[in-house]
Amino acid sequence: MWHLFAVDPVWAIALAAALGLLVGSWLTVVGHRLPRMMEHDWQQQVQAYQQGQQGDSAHHETLTSTSAYTLWRPGWHCPACAAPIRDWRRVPLLGWALSRGRCAVCRGRIGWRYPVTEILTAVLFALCAWRFGPTPIALCAMGFCAALVALSWIDLQTSLLPDVITLPLVWTGLLVNLSGALTPLPLAVLGAAVGYFFLWLLFHMFRLLTGREGMGYGDFKLLAALGAWFGLAALPGLLLVASLAGVAAAVCLRFSGHAQRGQALPFGPYLALAGLVTLFAVAGRAAWF
Known part of the structure; x- marks a missing residue:
């Protein structure tokens, strides 16, 4: 690089x-x-x-x-x-x-x-x-990390993922990949679209089967942002890491008495964690743009 x-x-x-x-x-x-x-x-x-x-x-x-x-x-x-x-x-x-x-x-x-x-x-x-290294992509990565930290803080406190952060994160992901810095631009576009649609579909299926809402629209937008940054191929790994982290946290919170059975827990921090893991995992493939 x-x-x-x-x-x-x-x-x-x-x-x-x-x-x-x-x-x-x-x-x-x-x-x-x-x-x-x-x-x-x-x-x-x-x-x-x-x-x-x-x-x-x-x-x-x-x-x-x-x-x-x-x-x-x-x-x-x-x-x-x-x-x-x-x-x-x-x-x-x-x-x-x-x-x-x-x-x-x-x-x-x-x-x-x-x-x-x-x-x-x-x-x-x-x-x-x-x-x-001291490159423009490092500055972009710092902005990405800052946004995920802010989103995690807010989601843990309020169960909200503000559009004022998630939507710019989608667009900046696409801009970063104009020259394929982290993934080719077509895959970044597909990652954003499929990431949003997948959680949207899962949300409506869960509500149809249980009558309850399992997540919020902010989660859809956050996964769309991660898809825009890392591309379509990264979505399965992102969801796997986020899901495993969420399950582990839920078990720990329940056994420690900080959460009850059936209590809704924010999913945003675990998506953010998956995004950070993916960011540093793909660093070797990143190129200056």
Whole structure:
């Protein structure tokens, strides 16, 4: 593989890990805020529908009250008391460790998911630099990993896989494969289409036989995205890894008392895990584009 950027491999891995810490810190914000922003949008739509013909002014008041909460505003703050997080406490991982995982104001615990997400993202970015070298495909792989980490966080918390992440992931997969970086473009298109249709068909068959919904439409879109990145031939392996991981997790959760028989569990994190496994498994076949 030809390396576009003249960077020593060790430095490339170190820089990628540092970038991963920064991106991981931002992903914790995305994971926490994006579902709440979606809920605000849903409430806004419901209110707008209920207002009906009451006039544009009432709708404007609703829009103003719900649009202030974004990924950027308000600034970082404690999830318990809303106290601002300032200075060195904002440094990824180090700030959490030095404050012993507690808010400086209310002494409430700041969840372990925050440093774990930062560490996980740093490790994944370092692996991308190690496997792909200092190339454009490594940057694309880092973006892919970041999206999967964010989707896993959100799905575990809310059982949602937001379109604002899954749909761009489909298109970026197709763009990455314009020159066959990970798979030929025709196979990427087929992978996206078949991946979506297969889970869509499975969903409707399961609902017809049991009267219950076994998964959500976000899972269809996520598998379509993975198909766009890795192609049609990768779909059986993706589904096998995701299914085995899901079954193993369900057994562990049930025996540990964290899940009950018949309880619905999110499938997105296991699809994400399968995507990461596939990403690094196909690294040897990847080419610069």
